[in-house]
Amino acid sequence: MSDSSQYPMGKYAGKQPIYRYQSPTDSLLDGIEFAENPEPRCPCVLLLDTSGSMQGAPIEALNRGLQMFRDELIRDSLAARRVEVAVVAFDSGVRVVQDFVTVDQFQPPVLATGGSTYMGQAIHTALDMVESRKAQYRMHGIAYYRPWVFMITDGEPQGEAAEIVHQAAQRIRDDELSKRVAFFAVGVDNADMERLQGIAVRAPVKLIGLRFAEMFLWLSASMQSISHSQVDDQIALPPPGWGTV
Amino acid sequence: METPAQACCWRALSVSLCGVSHQSLDLPCQDVHALRILDNGVLIAALADGAGSAKYAEVGATIAATRAVEMLSAKLTANSAPDEEECKRLLQKAMQTAKEAVEEAAAGREAQASELATTLILLIASPDFIAAAQIGDGAVVVSDEEGKLVMLTSPQSGEYINETSFLISPGAIEAMQTEIYSGRVKYLAAFTDGLQRLALKMPENVPHEPFFQPLFRFMEKVTDEQQAQESLTAFLASPRIAERTEDDITLLLATLRG
Numbered sequence: 001m002s003d004s005s006q007y008p009m010g011k012y013a014g015k016q017p018i019y020r021y022q023s024p025t026d027s028l029l030d031g032i033e034f035a036e037n038p039e040p041r042c043p044c045v046l047l048l049d050t051s052g053s054m055q056g057a058p059i060e061a062l063n064r065g066l067q068m069f070r071d072e073l074i075r076d077s078l079a080a081r082r083v084e085v086a087v088v089a090f091d092s093g094v095r096v097v098q099d100f101v102t103v104d105q106f107q108p109p110v111l112a113t114g115g116s117t118y119m120g121q122a123i124h125t126a127l128d129m130v131e132s133r134k135a136q137y138r139m140h141g142i143a144y145y146r147p148w149v150f151m152i153t154d155g156e157p158q159g160e161a162a163e164i165v166h167q168a169a170q171r172i173r174d175d176e177l178s179k180r181v182a183f184f185a186v187g188v189d190n191a192d193m194e195r196l197q198g199i200a201v202r203a204p205v206k207l208i209g210l211r212f213a214e215m216f217l218w219l220s221a222s223m224q225s226i227s228h229s230q231v232d233d234q235i236a237l238p239p240p241g242w243g244t245v
Numbered sequence: 246m247e248t249p250a251q252a253c254c255w256r257a258l259s260v261s262l263c264g265v266s267h268q269s270l271d272l273p274c275q276d277v278h279a280l281r282i283l284d285n286g287v288l289i290a291a292l293a294d295g296a297g298s299a300k301y302a303e304v305g306a307t308i309a310a311t312r313a314v315e316m317l318s319a320k321l322t323a324n325s326a327p328d329e330e331e332c333k334r335l336l337q338k339a340m341q342t343a344k345e346a347v348e349e350a351a352a353g354r355e356a357q358a359s360e361l362a363t364t365l366i367l368l369i370a371s372p373d374f375i376a377a378a379q380i381g382d383g384a385v386v387v388s389d390e391e392g393k394l395v396m397l398t399s400p401q402s403g404e405y406i407n408e409t410s411f412l413i414s415p416g417a418i419e420a421m422q423t424e425i426y427s428g429r430v431k432y433l434a435a436f437t438d439g440l441q442r443l444a445l446k447m448p449e450n451v452p453h454e455p456f457f458q459p460l461f462r463f464m465e466k467v468t469d470e471q472q473a474q475e476s477l478t479a480f481l482a483s484p485r486i487a488e489r490t491e492d493d494i495t496l497l498l499a500t501l502r503g
Contacts, residue, residue: 040406138448141447141448143405143447145407146407179404179405
């Protein structure tokens with residue numbers, strides 16, 4: 001069982017001001033959302049690096065991949081009502097581009113690039129969002145699957161205090177250990193894979209070229225199979241045709 | 246697996262159905278039940294839901310359910326009036342027997358016991374009390390003579406919907422639910438997790454009246470069991486149920502008469 005009470009604030013709050021996710025307060029609307037669709041939820045946060053170096057072909061491929069992710073999942077009517085997507089972009093700040101919505105409501109954003117790589121804050125934000133969403137599920141009696149955070153970056157943390165990144169990594173370790181979340185990291189191009197290794201518990205995957213399309217197809221297939229699963233089988237990563245470990 | 250349910254007091258129907266997702270993924274039905282009503286009026290039942298991820302789930306579920314019911318039948322046939330405490334002990338033993346049978350079957354296949362993972366609900370229903378034991382999800386609900394619904398056992402699951410405990414999980418027998426309802430009941434229902442979201446009201450985790458009351462009224466009117474069995478199967482296979490659940494489902498309904 002999870003103990004969500006310690007999040008999102010206390011334990012990991014750094015000395016520096018960190019962008020903090022404020023959960024939506026319109027609980028009446030949530031009530032309608034969950035009443036209309038009482039299916040169990042399978043939450044997935046896409047944590048996307050939009051720093052300057054992603055400019056050009058990488059961000060275009062990523063944007064196309066997002067569209068494909070949505071198009072694949074929407075074809076499975078059950079997955080479309082169970083898989084919830086949130087999109088968080090990070091560069092010299094952290095933006096919740098899309099808060100959690102089921103796939104049938106999801107309009108993939110078109111992301112632009114620019115700035116630094118506030119990865120640590122972004123991770124905190126994603127983990128805050130996950131905890132906050134779980135609390136909403138519980139409040140409305142909605143069953144759920146273990147949330148995924150799927151981070152894609154072409155670099156390493158930049159422009160923020162080392163302490164924030166350190167805390168973020170520590171938090172991933174805690175949350176993986178207590179099964180609060182499954183955190184995946186994908187490195188693109190010149191990403192510092194060794195650094196990513198130190199941040200994520202699971203071995204980061206290096207994207208081959210700009211195979212975002214294949215990666216998102218794989219991700220949608222994984223989400224689809226989890227959203228249909230009945231018992232605890234944490235889906236083992238199949239040998240991805242889009243990356244190397 | 247079933248014996249005709251025609252003894253003096255209990256009248257029972259039970260159905261296991263393959264779910265939509267299992268059909269589309271070409272998985273066998275991993276829900277299994279076994280039911281017996283002894284001459285002395287005691288009803289014995291087992292409901293097992295094999296783990297979707299386990300390779301031999303349907304084997305594990307079948308072995309667990311049949312072996313537990315066989316063992317309980319043998320013990321209770323000889324004992325004309327078992328008391329509550331005795332039944333509790335028997336349920337514990339039956340779980341152990343089922344677990345060992347599953348482990349043996351795994352060894353025979355050179356498989357891990359986890360490849361035969363299954364949940365298990367066991368019931369002993371006498372005219373005077375109900376004893377239930379459960380590992381994993383699913384639930385047992387009784388209706389007293391005033392029509393009040395009581396949740397006897399409830400789903401044991403982790404934080405996430407797709408995790409639960411299994412018969413072969415370490416410590417599962419020690420941690421299993423064993424519950425007694427003392428007194429006479431009018432109806433008894435047990436079901437696997439495929440029906441959970443229809444049969445239970447969440448987050449309160451209480452029986453959902455609109456689900457049970459029509460079923461119990463239906464049981465009241467049963468005269469031809471064959472036909473009733475077919476009606477119940479048709480009901481569970483109907484689109485209205487299927488669109489709310491894609492898992493295998495098992496439902497046992499019993500009513501005490503006379």
